[in-house]
Amino acid sequence: MIAFWVLAPVMVVAAVAMVMARKAVHCALLLAVIMISLAVLYAVQNAPFLFAVQIIVYTGAVLMLFLFVLMLVGVDSSDSLVETLRGQRVAAVVLGLLFGLLVVVALSQATLGTVVGLSAASEQADGNVKGIAALLFSTYVFAFEVTSALLITAALGAMVLAHRERLTPKPTQREMVAQRMRDYATSGVHPGALPNPGSFARHNSVDTPALLPDGTPSELSISRVMRARGTVRDVSRDRLTERGIETETRQIEEGER
Amino acid sequence: MSATPFLILSALLFGVGAVGVLVRRNAIVVFMCVELMLNAANLAFVTFSRQHGNFDGQIAAFFVMVVAAAEVVVGLAIIMTIFRTRRSASVDDASLLKY
Amino acid sequence: MSLLYLIVGIPAISAAVLLLGGRLTDRWGHLLGALAPLASFVAGLVAFAQLAGGDDEALTQRLFTWIDVAGFHVDIGLLFDPLSAVFVLLITGVGSLIHIYSIGYMEHDERRRRFFGYLNLFVAAMLTLVLADDYLALFLGWEGVGLASYLLIGFWQYKVSAAVAAKKAFVVNRVGDLGMALAIMLMFATFGSTSFEGVAGGMGQASAATATALGLLLLLAACGKSAQVPLQSWLLDAMEGPTPVSALIHAATMVTAGVYLVTRSNFIYDQTETAQTAVVVVGLVTLLWGAVIGCAKDDIKKVLAGSTMSQIGYMMLAAGIGPAGYAFAIFHLLTHGFFKANLFLGAGSVMHGMNDEVDMRRYGALRSVMPVTFVTFALGYLAIIGFPGLAGFWSKDKIIEAAFGENVLIGVGAVAGAGITAFYMTRLMLMTFISQRRWAKEAHPHESPLVMTVPLIVLGALSVVGGALLLNGWIVDWLEPVVGREEHQDLPISATLITVSVLVVVLAGVAAAVVMYGRDKVATRAPSRVSPFTKAARADLYGDAFNEAALMRPGQYLTRSLVYADNRGVDGAVNGLAAVVGGTSGRVRRWQSGFVRSYALSMLGGSALLLLAVVAVKLA
Numbered sequence: 001m002i003a004f005w006v007l008a009p010v011m012v013v014a015a016v017a018m019v020m021a022r023k024a025v026h027c028a029l030l031l032a033v034i035m036i037s038l039a040v041l042y043a044v045q046n047a048p049f050l051f052a053v054q055i056i057v058y059t060g061a062v063l064m065l066f067l068f069v070l071m072l073v074g075v076d077s078s079d080s081l082v083e084t085l086r087g088q089r090v091a092a093v094v095l096g097l098l099f100g101l102l103v104v105v106a107l108s109q110a111t112l113g114t115v116v117g118l119s120a121a122s123e124q125a126d127g128n129v130k131g132i133a134a135l136l137f138s139t140y141v142f143a144f145e146v147t148s149a150l151l152i153t154a155a156l157g158a159m160v161l162a163h164r165e166r167l168t169p170k171p172t173q174r175e176m177v178a179q180r181m182r183d184y185a186t187s188g189v190h191p192g193a194l195p196n197p198g199s200f201a202r203h204n205s206v207d208t209p210a211l212l213p214d215g216t217p218s219e220l221s222i223s224r225v226m227r228a229r230g231t232v233r234d235v236s237r238d239r240l241t242e243r244g245i246e247t248e249t250r251q252i253e254e255g256e257r
Numbered sequence: 258m259s260a261t262p263f264l265i266l267s268a269l270l271f272g273v274g275a276v277g278v279l280v281r282r283n284a285i286v287v288f289m290c291v292e293l294m295l296n297a298a299n300l301a302f303v304t305f306s307r308q309h310g311n312f313d314g315q316i317a318a319f320f321v322m323v324v325a326a327a328e329v330v331v332g333l334a335i336i337m338t339i340f341r342t343r344r345s346a347s348v349d350d351a352s353l354l355k356y
Numbered sequence: 357m358s359l360l361y362l363i364v365g366i367p368a369i370s371a372a373v374l375l376l377g378g379r380l381t382d383r384w385g386h387l388l389g390a391l392a393p394l395a396s397f398v399a400g401l402v403a404f405a406q407l408a409g410g411d412d413e414a415l416t417q418r419l420f421t422w423i424d425v426a427g428f429h430v431d432i433g434l435l436f437d438p439l440s441a442v443f444v445l446l447i448t449g450v451g452s453l454i455h456i457y458s459i460g461y462m463e464h465d466e467r468r469r470r471f472f473g474y475l476n477l478f479v480a481a482m483l484t485l486v487l488a489d490d491y492l493a494l495f496l497g498w499e500g501v502g503l504a505s506y507l508l509i510g511f512w513q514y515k516v517s518a519a520v521a522a523k524k525a526f527v528v529n530r531v532g533d534l535g536m537a538l539a540i541m542l543m544f545a546t547f548g549s550t551s552f553e554g555v556a557g558g559m560g561q562a563s564a565a566t567a568t569a570l571g572l573l574l575l576l577a578a579c580g581k582s583a584q585v586p587l588q589s590w591l592l593d594a595m596e597g598p599t600p601v602s603a604l605i606h607a608a609t610m611v612t613a614g615v616y617l618v619t620r621s622n623f624i625y626d627q628t629e630t631a632q633t634a635v636v637v638v639g640l641v642t643l644l645w646g647a648v649i650g651c652a653k654d655d656i657k658k659v660l661a662g663s664t665m666s667q668i669g670y671m672m673l674a675a676g677i678g679p680a681g682y683a684f685a686i687f688h689l690l691t692h693g694f695f696k697a698n699l700f701l702g703a704g705s706v707m708h709g710m711n712d713e714v715d716m717r718r719y720g721a722l723r724s725v726m727p728v729t730f731v732t733f734a735l736g737y738l739a740i741i742g743f744p745g746l747a748g749f750w751s752k753d754k755i756i757e758a759a760f761g762e763n764v765l766i767g768v769g770a771v772a773g774a775g776i777t778a779f780y781m782t783r784l785m786l787m788t789f790i791s792q793r794r795w796a797k798e799a800h801p802h803e804s805p806l807v808m809t810v811p812l813i814v815l816g817a818l819s820v821v822g823g824a825l826l827l828n829g830w831i832v833d834w835l836e837p838v839v840g841r842e843e844h845q846d847l848p849i850s851a852t853l854i855t856v857s858v859l860v861v862v863l864a865g866v867a868a869a870v871v872m873y874g875r876d877k878v879a880t881r882a883p884s885r886v887s888p889f890t891k892a893a894r895a896d897l898y899g900d901a902f903n904e905a906a907l908m909r910p911g912q913y914l915t916r917s918l919v920y921a922d923n924r925g926v927d928g929a930v931n932g933l934a935a936v937v938g939g940t941s942g943r944v945r946r947w948q949s950g951f952v953r954s955y956a957l958s959m960l961g962g963s964a965l966l967l968l969a970v971v972a973v974k975l976a
Contacts, residue, residue: 001258008266015270015293019277024286031289034270038296041263045307047315050299050322057322062292062329069333070285073340083280084349085951092279095960100272102967107264109974115260116310131312132319140316147323154327161334164341279957352950 003044007037028066035059046118049129195221207233263304270297284336284346288329295325358406360417360434362399363444364487367392368480374473382469386462389472390455393479397448404441413437413837416489423492430550435489439838442686442831443486443616446693450608451479453811457701458600460807461708471511471598478504482609486616490551491540494617498536498581501610502529508605509597521593528590532580539573542566556623570624571631574617575638582614582668584642589899591665592649595657599704602657607664607696612689615668618675619682622839626678635676636762640769643669645897647776651783652893654882655714656703659784660696663740666773667692673770674755677762682839683832684754690831691747691822695739698815702733705808706788709801716784717880721793725801728809730789732816737785739819741778741862747822754826757847757854764848771861778865786873794880 011034018030039054083089118128125131136144171179183189195218198204200211207226209217217235219227226232270293277290299318306314340346370392374385381388407415414437423430436444455475462468481500488494510522543550546566547558559567578584583591594606605611618625618635625632646665653659671688674681707714709726723730739748752774760767795801803809825831832841847854892898 004258004262004266008262011266012269012273015273015277018293019273019280019290024283027286027289031293034293035296038300041300042303045263045303047303047306047318050303050315050318053319053322057326058292058296062326065329065333066285066289069337072337073285073346084282085953088953088957089280091957092276092960095957095964096272096276096279099275099960099964099967100268102964102971103268103272104265106967106971106974107261107268109971112260112308115258115308118307118310118312121310121312125312128312128315132315135312135316136319140320143320147320150327151323154330158330158334161331161338275960279953279960282953348952351952355948355950 003040007040011037024070025067028063028070031066032059032063035063046122046128049132197221201235203233205233207231209233209235211235260304260308264301267297267301267304270294270300282347282349284339284348285333287348288332288336292325292329295321358403358415358417358434358436359399360403360415360436360487361419363396363403363448364434364480364483366396366399367476367483371473371476371480374469374476385469386459386472389469389476390452390459392476393448393451393455396479396483397445397452400441400444400448403436404445407436407438407441414440427548428544430490430492432493433489434487435552436487437838438834438836439616439619439686440486442690442834444483446690447479447482447486447609450693450697450815451475451604453814454600454604454608454697454701457603457704457808457811458598460805461600461704462598465598467511471508474504474507474511475600475604478508478605478610482613485613489553491543491555492550494620495536495540498577498613499533501605501613502526502533502581505529505594505605505610508601509594511597511601515596517593518596521590521596525590525594528587529580532577532587535573535576535580539570539577542570542573552620559623559627562627564628567624567627568630571621571628572634574621574624575631575635578614578617578635578672579638580614581617582611582672583665584614584638584669584672585645585899588642588645588665589896589903592658592661592896595655595661599657599700599707602661603697603700603704606661607700608693611664611668612671612693615671615675615685615689618672619685619839622679622682625676626840632676632678636673636766637676639669639671639673639676640766641669642666643673643773644769644776645669647773647780648889648893649896650780651776652890654716656706656716656719656784656788657700657714659716659780660699660703663699663777663781664696666777667696667740670752670755670770670773673766674758677758678842679840680761680842681755681758683835683841684751684758686835686839687825687831688751688755690825691739691751691819694815694822695736695748695819698732698736698812698819699740701808701812701815702729702736705729705804705812706733706801708804708808710795710799713796713799716787717878717882718794718796718799719788720791720795720878721789722801723789726789726803728803729812732809732812733789734785735816735819737781739822741781741866742774742858744859745820745823747819750823750826753855753858756858757851760849760854761847767854771858774858775861775865778862779869782866782869783873786869787878791873791878794878 014030014033014037018027018034021027021030035054035058039051039059042048042054043051121131122128125134180189180191184191195210196204197206197210198208199218199221201208206223209219209232210221212218222232274290274292274294274297277293278287281287281290299321302314302318302321304314306312306318336346339351343350370388374381374389377385403415414435416433416435418431418433420432421429422432455472458471458475462471465471478501481497481504483497484500485494485497488497506522506526509525510519512518513522540550543555546562547555549555549558576587579587591606591611595602597606625635643666646662646667646669648662650659650662650666653662667688671685671692674685674688706719706722706726706729709722709729710719713719735746739746742749742752756767756770756774759770886894895901
């Protein structure tokens, strides 16, 4: 009872935040909050087996898969929240509200009767897990077997979809060098390695851009993801310091010290 | 405790998930919203299981989880494939299937 | 145990061997082909002796059950009764002679083996026709001879005219077959059986209308097969086939199948005056029609074809008279089989010697170079015009007598036909063998080899003595079990007077021909300034023109208008519907934006609507 009234607002707020969150990673984390809360609600409702499954399968496996794919696709691919389809957002909100309202009205009109509770059933079946198992392997055994086929099909399908056939032989190092030189000749792409972060800067951590000879930061030395996140260290002050060093150096060279 | 608050919570989560599906354009986020809707339905199942005093609702919720897991695997694989060819995870970009 | 099945079986097996054996049988195929009908003839003779010697009315043999479904049972059985017997002997006897003749006639044709295969096929089918004891089995043979006729008319299919003639014969015969098929269906519907026995047994209770319908339908079938007006047009064109084919199929045997059908169905015609009258009228019209055509043709085979039509007209006339005429119809059929085969083979012999020239205006004075052909041909000539004592005299005289017994007008028509016959046959004789020579430069006429002249001699002899079948009224007695007889026929004038008048008319016909063609020189080209009658006769009395104007053109208009209606009406409606659907779809598909989220939105809208409906219903 207390658990519900505590968790329900949390879950609703988290859900709304998830829909409005700008970054996909935040969405995933908010979803995890909802799912764990749900697991607790399952436990509250005499469903310890589902509680475990919810945590292990959903929060553990499915959400991790989401995060994994998010990392593969790129964290910076968060979409702008500007709507492109005309009227889509308004219509969606209106329809969603209407839908929710209708369900609530329907529920408030329905007479559910007294709650039977699962304690009797659990006692009779010698526990929740055994009760579910007894049903699963008798009444629902055919459906259960079919789900196994479904899982295998899904696994195979994912493999087939993710698999990329190599159509050309893998380029050798020599060919890669040749290609790099050709690119340089035709479009002027720099053939060498990208500058490391932190070069000529005060710090050599990954968020510190390298400084070019004229003292400006090199965009190329910072990861695309960090640029997208806006966590690049500001090095404008370092240039001042640099000038100070330069002055000192010149003074030393000129023999003023 | 009465089942109605649980069911209303379930309806709210479902509605928010539906709106999320409609307004978000990042395919992965859309997917998360779909998962939210499935979970809302699961909550209703579990609640009704308690309401009726048998385990059939929990079994149904279990099957929904299995199907959702399979769906996520395939769906994410498809998103990966689309992203690999078009460098985009926006559902609006994949709009070639039209007149 | 009867050996009847051998009569049909031998030529059938021979045909199968020759047609399936291919080139392997090329060297000896013609010998097998000629032996088969000969063996069949011997088997027929044995059966004939058995029938004549025994007390049975008929020999029968049940072979197997063909169709056995609820309420419909057809056995394939053979029926060798007096009527079938004479047909079997005519078909196999004359057939054998013509097969032997063909060995010589077709010697230089590289497809001789195939020719013999077709001929044997024809013989087998014809024997099936006459030996069947059931109308359905008879129909089988009927179609078989139609097929063989088609194949043999078009044997030289590289000639366009032959291919067209074969197709024409086939199509015209289909019209007749329609009558046959309808008659068989009517029999089944009325009597529940199609066997001769069943139909004859059921005729007693049948209504007059049924009998008349059956009689007219069978007459239609007979008209098609026997080239009777109005289905006569194919026979003249059928002369495109090799001459032995013309002799066997289109003179001696197949074209007489119609007469056989009418005679065989005597139990039907005896019940219906109307159909009998129709048969008589068809016979009379055809006998004059064919004779008139024969007067104007210059192609020797077409003259003989016209003559065949005319003579079969006599037979139909006799068959239509009823029990008084059936026996004489068959009698004339036999004698005609002898002398007309003789004449056709003689014509073939002349053509053989004249480089396949058929125009009589290029013949003349052939009697000295082809003595055997001339003598045998002359015997056939005398027989057909009814020279006293020869075969044709007896048979034709009896028919004319019976015609007078029926109606004076019909008798007069038959006498007139005899006169015209005398005229055109004398004309043919004079133009071919007498008068002056008008040969083409490269022609070197010569007598035909022995293998061809021997059959001519045999048939010539039969033309002379064929009348002996009437000795002591034998043929009438013999056929009595099948067709019955009618002893007393009241003649309006005495029989002797009839015979004398016929002879006078014939003599007048001969004299007219001698005056016109015997004295003066015959032009090598047909004169173009001729009387309208000659023009009409040359055009086959406008039979083809009528068919074209009355049937073909309207048919073409009908199909054309139907095609138009189909294209514009039916197709238009269907295509219009498709266009409407297509246009609507073209507009509706604009809703498909490709944006998944729009689709999902409408889905949610739909669900909300559904839920709204449910809630509204529950609350109301």
